[in-house]
Amino acid sequence: MSAExxxxxxxxxxxxxxxxxxxxxxxxxxxxxxxxxxxxxREFGCIDEAGMALAAELIGISAAEVKxxxxxxxxxxxxxxxxxxxxxxxxxPCALRGARELTDALERKLGVRCGQRTADGRFSLKKAECLAxxxxxxxxxxxxxxxxxxxxxxxxxxxxxxx
Amino acid sequence: MTEPVKVLxxxxxxxxxxxxxxxxxxGGYEAARxxxxxxxxxxxxxxxxxxGLRGRGGAGFPTGLKWSFVPKDTDRPxxxxxxxxxxxxxxxxxxxxxxxxxxxxxxxxxxxxxxVGISTVYLYIRGEMPLxxxxxVGAVKEAYDRGFLGKNIFGIDGFDVDxxxxxxxxxxxxxxxxxxxxxxxxxxxxPKLKPPFPAVSGLFGMPTVVNNVVTIAYxxxxxxxxxEWWRSFGTEKSPGLMPYSVSGHVERRGVYELPLGVxxxxxxxxxxxxSRPMKAVIPGGxxxxxxxxxxxxxxxxxxxxxxxxxxxxxxxxxxxxxxxVCMVDxxxxxxxxxxxxxxxxxxxxxxxxxxxxxxxxxxAQGKGRPGDIETLLGIADQAIGKTICVFAEAFGWxxxxxxxxxxxxxxxxxxxxxxxxxxxxxxxxxHAG
Numbered sequence: 001m002s003a004e005x006x007x008x009x010x011x012x013x014x015x016x017x018x019x020x021x022x023x024x025x026x027x028x029x030x031x032x033x034x035x036x037x038x039x040x041x042r043e044f045g046c047i048d049e050a051g052m053a054l055a056a057e058l059i060g061i062s063a064a065e066v067k068x069x070x071x072x073x074x075x076x077x078x079x080x081x082x083x084x085x086x087x088x089x090x091x092x093p094c095a096l097r098g099a100r101e102l103t104d105a106l107e108r109k110l111g112v113r114c115g116q117r118t119a120d121g122r123f124s125l126k127k128a129e130c131l132a133x134x135x136x137x138x139x140x141x142x143x144x145x146x147x148x149x150x151x152x153x154x155x156x157x158x159x160x161x162x163x
Numbered sequence: 164m165t166e167p168v169k170v171l172x173x174x175x176x177x178x179x180x181x182x183x184x185x186x187x188x189x190g191g192y193e194a195a196r197x198x199x200x201x202x203x204x205x206x207x208x209x210x211x212x213x214x215g216l217r218g219r220g221g222a223g224f225p226t227g228l229k230w231s232f233v234p235k236d237t238d239r240p241x242x243x244x245x246x247x248x249x250x251x252x253x254x255x256x257x258x259x260x261x262x263x264x265x266x267x268x269x270x271x272x273x274x275x276x277x278x279v280g281i282s283t284v285y286l287y288i289r290g291e292m293p294l295x296x297x298x299x300v301g302a303v304k305e306a307y308d309r310g311f312l313g314k315n316i317f318g319i320d321g322f323d324v325d326x327x328x329x330x331x332x333x334x335x336x337x338x339x340x341x342x343x344x345x346x347x348x349x350x351x352x353x354p355k356l357k358p359p360f361p362a363v364s365g366l367f368g369m370p371t372v373v374n375n376v377v378t379i380a381y382x383x384x385x386x387x388x389x390x391e392w393w394r395s396f397g398t399e400k401s402p403g404l405m406p407y408s409v410s411g412h413v414e415r416r417g418v419y420e421l422p423l424g425v426x427x428x429x430x431x432x433x434x435x436x437x438s439r440p441m442k443a444v445i446p447g448g449x450x451x452x453x454x455x456x457x458x459x460x461x462x463x464x465x466x467x468x469x470x471x472x473x474x475x476x477x478x479x480x481x482x483x484x485x486x487x488v489c490m491v492d493x494x495x496x497x498x499x500x501x502x503x504x505x506x507x508x509x510x511x512x513x514x515x516x517x518x519x520x521x522x523x524x525x526x527a528q529g530k531g532r533p534g535d536i537e538t539l540l541g542i543a544d545q546a547i548g549k550t551i552c553v554f555a556e557a558f559g560w561x562x563x564x565x566x567x568x569x570x571x572x573x574x575x576x577x578x579x580x581x582x583x584x585x586x587x588x589x590x591x592x593x594h595a596g
Contacts, residue, residue, distance in 0.1 A: 025327045027240070027367055033349035034332055059349070072351035072506075075290035075333025087291070091252040092449060092496045093410040093482050129335060129500050130252040130449075131291050134410035134482070135417045144293035 009054045015039050019058065033059050033069060041077055048079035074129075077143075082117045082124035084162045086110075087141045090127045093134035102138035103127070105152040109159065122162065164432070165425045168396065168404055170384050171377070172420045175263040181298045183305035186266035194387030195273040196317045207278035211382070214390045215402040219256075220246055220338075220375030221448065221478045223466045232362035233279050233370045242366040243275055244347065245286040247295070247376040248331055248338040251448035252500060253480030256406035257376050259418050261288060261295040264380070265302035269326065271379035273316065274386060276324045279372055284326040286376065287343050290333045299328045335504035339552045340373040341365075342506065353508055354552035377406060397423035401465035401476075411445075411482040412437045423476075424468070428460040430481055439485040443568070447477020449497050450557030452564035453490075456483075474564070489582045490569040494561060495523040501558035509550035515542045516558050526573065529580030536566055536573055 011019060018039060022032045036058060040051040047070055049063075056063040070076055077085055088106055090099045103114060110118050110125055117124045133139045136148030142162060150158070174180045174189060183191070198207055212227030233241060245268065249257035260267065272284050288296050303326050306312040314323045334352045336342040341355040344366050365371025381403065385393045394402045401423040407430055410416045414435030421430075427444055431437075441456040446464065452474040454462065462472045469476050484493065502516040519542050522535050543559035566573055575583040 025325070028348070030349040031347060031367075034346065035330065037332070038330060069349070069351055073290070073332035073334050075331070090496075091500050092493060093253050095496050096411045096482070096484065096488065097416075128291065129503055130250060132249045132255045132258045132289065134253055134255055134408065134480075137410070137416075141291065141293075146294060 009044065009050045011039065011043060011054070011058075015043050029059055030061065033061075033066070034073075037066075037070065037076055045083070046077045046079045046081060074126075080117070083122050084142050085124045085126060087126050087128035087131065088114070089129075089131045089133065089137065089139050091130040093130075094137035094139065097137040099138045101152070102140065102150055105155060106140075109155055123159075165421055165429050167419055167421055167433070169420055170404055171260055171264055171267060171380055171406060172418060175259060180263045181265055181302060183266055183302065183309060183311075186264075186270075190387070191266055191383070192270050192273075192311055194383040195270045195277075195311075198274050198386045199277040199317050199319060199322065204278050204280060207274060210386070210390065211278070214385050214393050215400075216378065216381065216385060216393070217401070217466060218375055219377040219381070219405060219478070221251065223476060226374065226378055229362065229374070230275065230279050230372055232360065233372060234363065235280070237370060239369050240283065240367075241279060241281045242369055242371040243272060243279070243281045243284040244340075244344060244361070244366055244371055244373045245272060245284065245376050245379060246338065246340065246343055246373060247286055247288040247292075247299075248343055249289060249292075249478075250335040250338045250504075251450065251478050251480060252497070253408060253410055253445060253448045253482045254478040255408045255410075255480075256418050256478070258292055258295055259406070260377055260380050261292065262298050265295075265299050266306065267380040267383055268299075268376050269302060269306050269311065271382035272326065273311065273324060274382045275372060275374065275379060277322065281372065282323045282325060284324060285329050285347050285366070286326065287329045287331060287337065287347060289337075290331040296328060296330050303328060334506075335500075336506045336552075336554065339554065342552065343373070344371065351506070353506055354554075356551055398463075398465050398467075400467060405464070405479050407464065408478070408480040409434045409483070410480070412439070412441065412485040412488075413483050423465045424463045426460065427454075427456075427462050427464065427481065430464070431460075431483060434483075437483065437485055439487065441483060442486045442488060443484045443490070443493075445474075445480070445482040445484075446472075447475045448480040449482070449500070450560055451475045451477040452560045453493075453568060454564075455568050489576075490565050490572050491523065491527050491576045491582075494565040495520070495527045497561050498523050498558060501554070501561075505554060505558075509555070511546035512550045512555045512558070515546040515555070518542055519558065519562060526576055529576075531573075531577030531580070533577065535577060536570065540566060 052066045053063050056066045088103050114127045140147050208230050216226045217223045316322045331337050337346045337352040339354045342352040346352040361371040361373050397403050406418045406420045443453050446469040462468050466476050498520040502520040505512050505516045507513040543562040546555035547559040
């Protein structure tokens, strides 16, 4: 899809101000790309083609270049993701302390496997590669919320917070 | 028994521990004020050298020496890039300090800036640490409001320091110092060839000091309490304190701040021990070589101790494993991680992680073939030392050590197509396939 065929987007005035402030924090505008993508993610709920085109325009690089950066990182919410993304840690220290049971429980409750999105588009379930929270395993994050020592019994109550 | 020495972790369990008021009540910013107003930059560097402080991020490079590599007679801008991209499986000490004692990092950064002549600091925090990001952003704002960041700090004419928190977006490789610099510059987190080292050509091609956030956070204490105090902990070559991240099979996982030189047994006992016999321990994060228990119980956690035992101190992330852990599964779990996180620049790493995970998955699924072990070792051998960064070591060392120390388990698994560890549970392999 070329930049011309996607909806033209604009940042809200507050977001625009934040972006301009950021431009003053780095000697090169290109360095603002990662924080700008966070702003776009917040403003539009995810990073899609139009969001990447907007980032390209604001930074002054090609949309392909933006896509190359976005695709390198796992943590940006994309338009292919659910409204909320659940990251469940499965790396060794968590695996030793119940990560598999938590992952199985999430898969059962949501009716999807890791890497999939629920049919209603509400959740994506993803395996996290170490959340640096090995002392509180099993653990997970839903968007920017971190949950420690998660038990299967807590899942209904936790998931209900995300409409 | 060595007792915990709570310095960075003294107040972290208090509510509001992250606020500047709490930090100032604990005497915060006084050490930096004293160092910056009473010492010449050269004296500060010399002080850090004499303290013997070495990096707490994994490589253990002497901090003062690293600072001294930055050219002095240059009018190019210099940068301080603080590494808070803590991603090494097993490590969570940086998270604790960034979330709950962030002003120690800002104060330490002021000392580093004064020493090296830097006025711009970027702190790179992992994308997966939103709370730490909010806390750091808040702490930086507080520091600006109180005059600890900005212009003419401590009333020193021309001592200006700006600090920006740069949030990552999910990539283990950004913990590698040059990968982190690429990411701050707005690119894919590709590591860069060294030399040139960041001290000469780093961020935006300018001289850059890269330090782990916890290394920096210790500076106010070393300056405030003195070299003698710091050197009263640890050993001659490994002085000082370390926040050890203890996880896996122990009753009370967590960050234990202790002198360097504490033994693995002491860490295990401080963490409450475990109800089953122990089998193995990773001493320095998932990329350090695994050690066998009980053989390794008395290994002292200095920079030299684990090395003499065939591993490394790394980030002092200690993961204990009991006898139920199948080492084939454990290795499979880690290789899956490394395959996912390889940045893909160098063929031996990009392909090697993929090949090795396929082979270990095959073994873990009961379809191992004769020769698989030799192929795995060959992959590690052909990757280690042959790539831009040490990621090849990070996945090669686990292969070498799990196979070398538990070869009988791998061979039996290939022969029988099933776990052979006593009471082994497939917990470590969370979803083969």
